[in-house]
Amino acid sequence: MKKIIHVDMDCFYAAVEMRDFPELRGKPIAVGGRSDRRGVISTCSYEARKFGVRSAMASGYALKLCPDLILVPGRMQVYKDVSSQIRAVFAKYTSLIEPLSLDEAYLDVTDSPHCHGSATLMAKAIRDDIYAATGLTASAGIAPVKFLAKIASDLNKPNGQYLIRPDQIDEFVKTLPLIKIPGVGKVTAKKLADIGLHTCSDVQAYPDNKLVERFGKFGSVLIERAKGIDNRGISPNRERKSVGVETTLAKDIHTLEQCKAVMPQLIQELGARVGRSAKKRTIHKQVVKLKFDDFKQTTIEHRSDEVSVNLFYQLLAQALERQQGRGIRLLGVAVGLASSTSNDDEVQTAAPQMNLGF
Template sequence: MRKIIHIDMDCYFAAIEMRDFPELRGKPIAVGGRSDRRGVISTCSYEARQFGVRSAMSSYHALQLCPQLILVPGRMDVYKFVSGQIREIFHRYTDLVEPLSLDEAYLDVTDSTEHKGSATLIANAIRDEIFAVTGLTASAGVAPIKFLAKIASDLNKPNGQYVITPNQISDFVKDLPLSKIPGVGKVTSQKLADIGLTTCFDVQQYPKAKLIEAFGKFGHVLIERSQGIDNRQISPHRVRKSVGVETTLAKDIFTLEQCHQVLPQLIQELSARVQRSAKDRIVNKQVVKLKFNDFKQTTIEQRSDEISVNVFYQLLEQALLRAEGRGIRLIGVSIGLADMTAANNNEADANLTQLDLAF
């Protein structure tokens, strides 16, 4: 059994804004774009959440739920700087740190000698140190496996922690709603509910072959998680699997010609991002994403061993067929990256050159 800690900062972006601008404290605030420009909420204070405001919600909708909501523009440079401070604290306790985002990470403290090797005390110490250095609060989950540590960090928010010991795993997962398992979203939850599965105990009683037939590879994951099994190790050097960019449009668009006016800039931004963060990686697919004005979205992808501008245009045309009269509010393009690195930088540079020459 390992000793895994999942640290999750409390309403991170909003908390930094309230720290730096005390007049915002205690008020419903959200970090996001302006409502008249189709902005989207990045995160919000707990006061805003009481009105139903949530991350990824449109700013317009958020203001309908909470008319007194204060919209604050993001300051990504500040958020990244503070994230660096927090990661420095993590590494004082272990080198086995797996960042998930600016405000969230797994830590394996199995071999740590700090606080007599107690993961519970280490989590407390990390949270105290984060507050002392940054003035921000964090919540923590402690468990022998990753997915339970992540679930636990959400059970005593904000500014708290929850511990699941090895001998508590069986009882804990038995009554655990399947919707709490990372990777089980609304669509999957509904499909599971349609066949009578709502808790991990339900999955334990369900024929494994039927579950795998219905959900494929993810069926295996559900079976393991429902039994309290997660053999994934902490990955200090996570390998990027994709690179993408997207834009939320100021107004809905409806035609292929209008989409064509947006696509070149997106591809150019993607090219720059690939050169910065994935220059030595091999491409294995291209993807186009559309979000419609009813907030439903679709993606079309094609396997590819090099980046082709023409493929993005073809995928866009295919994706637009699924609009069925709905307006387009967001367009995104991305590439998938193979697990292995390119044989040499020249091969990767050749792919990038092909993309750059399209402009």
């Protein structure tokens, strides 16, 4: 049985700001863009969360919920430097580390000799070491499988940890809301609720074939998760699955021509990012994303083995068919990346083709 720890820093960006600027401590703060430029919240302090402020929320709306909210511009290089310190702590305990972002990671400590082999004691030691190195607190979840470790890390936040032992899995998942399972968002949760599925025990009682018929591959994954099964191992060299770029517009736009005026700069930046981060990877799809003035968003994608500007514009036109008179506040483009582990040697070595003539 594996021993997996999921470590998640507590309101990471905001915590770094409060550490470096003590006058912010104990106040509702948020790291994000200015409200007069339609910025978005990256993260916020627990004091701000009491007012309903959340990450990915528009800064202007956050200020309506919390008029005393202090907006702090992000300092990404500082956060990256602190993240490097945190990962150095992880490396003291195991080499099997799967970073998910700057502030969270999975660790497989199954064979680690530290703390007499106790994953619970290692999680506590890791959190203590992070605090000693950075002055920041972290929370942790310990479980035999990845998705349960991730869920557990959120149960004793902030600055706590939660253990799910192998003999506790069946009882734990029985009443677990499906929305808590990583990968089940609000839209999927509603679709599941529409057929009477709210908890893992509901899924366990539902016919497997009907779930797969309705949800495809995800249905099969959900059946496993509902039973506490997750056979995924730790992936130390986790590959990026996509590269994208998006912009939040200063003012809502409404027409195809207005969107087309924004696209060239986005596509050019996308090409630069692909060149920097995916030099030896081919693509397998292109994506256009729109977010409307009611904050609902839509994406349109199409399979493609080279980046075609014309295809982006075709996808844009298709996405606008879902506009329904709403203003557009955000526009984005992305490409999905093929795995570098493909058996096709050409896929492994060919650089992404970027036909960027306008």
